[in-house]
Amino acid sequence: MKEYVSHSNVHSHTTFSDGRDTAEEMVRAALALGFHTLGFSEHSPASYDDCGILRDREREYHAEVRRLKEKYAGQIDLLLGIEHDWFSPPSRPEYEYSIESVHYLKKPDGYISVDWTRPKLEAAIEAHYGGDPYALCRDYFRTVCESIEGTRSEIIGHIELVMKFNEARDLFDDSDPRYLGPALECAELAARSGRLVEINTGAIARGYRTAPYPGEAMLRRVRECGGRIILTSDCHNSDFLDCGFGEAAALARACGFRTAWEYRGNQPAEYQL
Ligand SMILES: [Zn+2]
Numbered sequence: 001m002k003e004y005v006s007h008s009n010v011h012s013h014t015t016f017s018d019g020r021d022t023a024e025e026m027v028r029a030a031l032a033l034g035f036h037t038l039g040f041s042e043h044s045p046a047s048y049d050d051c052g053i054l055r056d057r058e059r060e061y062h063a064e065v066r067r068l069k070e071k072y073a074g075q076i077d078l079l080l081g082i083e084h085d086w087f088s089p090p091s092r093p094e095y096e097y098s099i100e101s102v103h104y105l106k107k108p109d110g111y112i113s114v115d116w117t118r119p120k121l122e123a124a125i126e127a128h129y130g131g132d133p134y135a136l137c138r139d140y141f142r143t144v145c146e147s148i149e150g151t152r153s154e155i156i157g158h159i160e161l162v163m164k165f166n167e168a169r170d171l172f173d174d175s176d177p178r179y180l181g182p183a184l185e186c187a188e189l190a191a192r193s194g195r196l197v198e199i200n201t202g203a204i205a206r207g208y209r210t211a212p213y214p215g216e217a218m219l220r221r222v223r224e225c226g227g228r229i230i231l232t233s234d235c236h237n238s239d240f241l242d243c244g245f246g247e248a249a250a251l252a253r254a255c256g257f258r259t260a261w262e263y264r265g266n267q268p269a270e271y272q273l
């Protein structure tokens with residue numbers, strides 16, 4: 001029997017934030033793939049983040065998703081969601097679900113991005129962590145833990161984002177105890193939170209990585225601690241709506257998962273991997 005690869009993605013960005021395509025173009029791509037569910041999760045508004053949806057466009061975003069829900073009713077379930085950055089103001093109550101993500105670290109003089117560009121990440125390591133990448137990683141995982149403890153979101157976004165520019169392991173070694181200690185603690189907390197832990201393939205479509213994250217070490221710990229996973233493509237371009245789902249499912253199986261979760265309509269449902 002052919003293995004089921006999820007036909008549902010609830011992590012996607014459109015022209016309302018930093019995506020390439022309109023919401024309706026994403027719906028058409030999802031239909032062409034035979035998806036039953038598509039969730040929109042624009043970046044939350046934040047003063048320090050150019051990717052966030054502008055506060056005064058949020059209502060327009062809501063109205064457009066509602067229009068599409070009606071237009072495509074019976075063909076696909078569409079969800080109004082938000083990817084909430086941990087340091088941005090609390091989200092409006094209209095959202096049907098949310099993803100809690102850490103993209104920034106807070107410093108006395110402002111916020112530093114961990115996923116904007118590699119040169120910016122390297123500059124931040126020099127400027128704020130005395131050139132020690134493990135100190136930045138420790139700060140990152142501490143912040144992710146804080147977000148897991150503080151959030152009400154259903155989904156924990158890309159918990160190993162700090163590996164986005166480090167697939168070649170030339171910035172730091174992810175098997176070093178200075179990295180693994182805080183990373184595994186974070187994986188454990190994410191699993192025990194009961195929230196869905198994302199396996200995110202977004203960096204593959206964008207050419208930064210060839211494998212999804214979190215990687216094996218964190219995922220195995222999530223599994224050992226009874227965590228639940230969801231595959232998402234963090235899609236910024238309708239050509240890549242299910243990008244890497246096969247690899248993500250294979251990675252999950254290799255880490256011992258037998259099931260994963262996906263949204264069917266507005267509820268998460270479990271399926272066999
Ligand atoms: Zn994100």
Ligand SMILES: [Zn+2]
Pocket residue numbers: 011012013083234
């Ligand atoms: Zn995203």
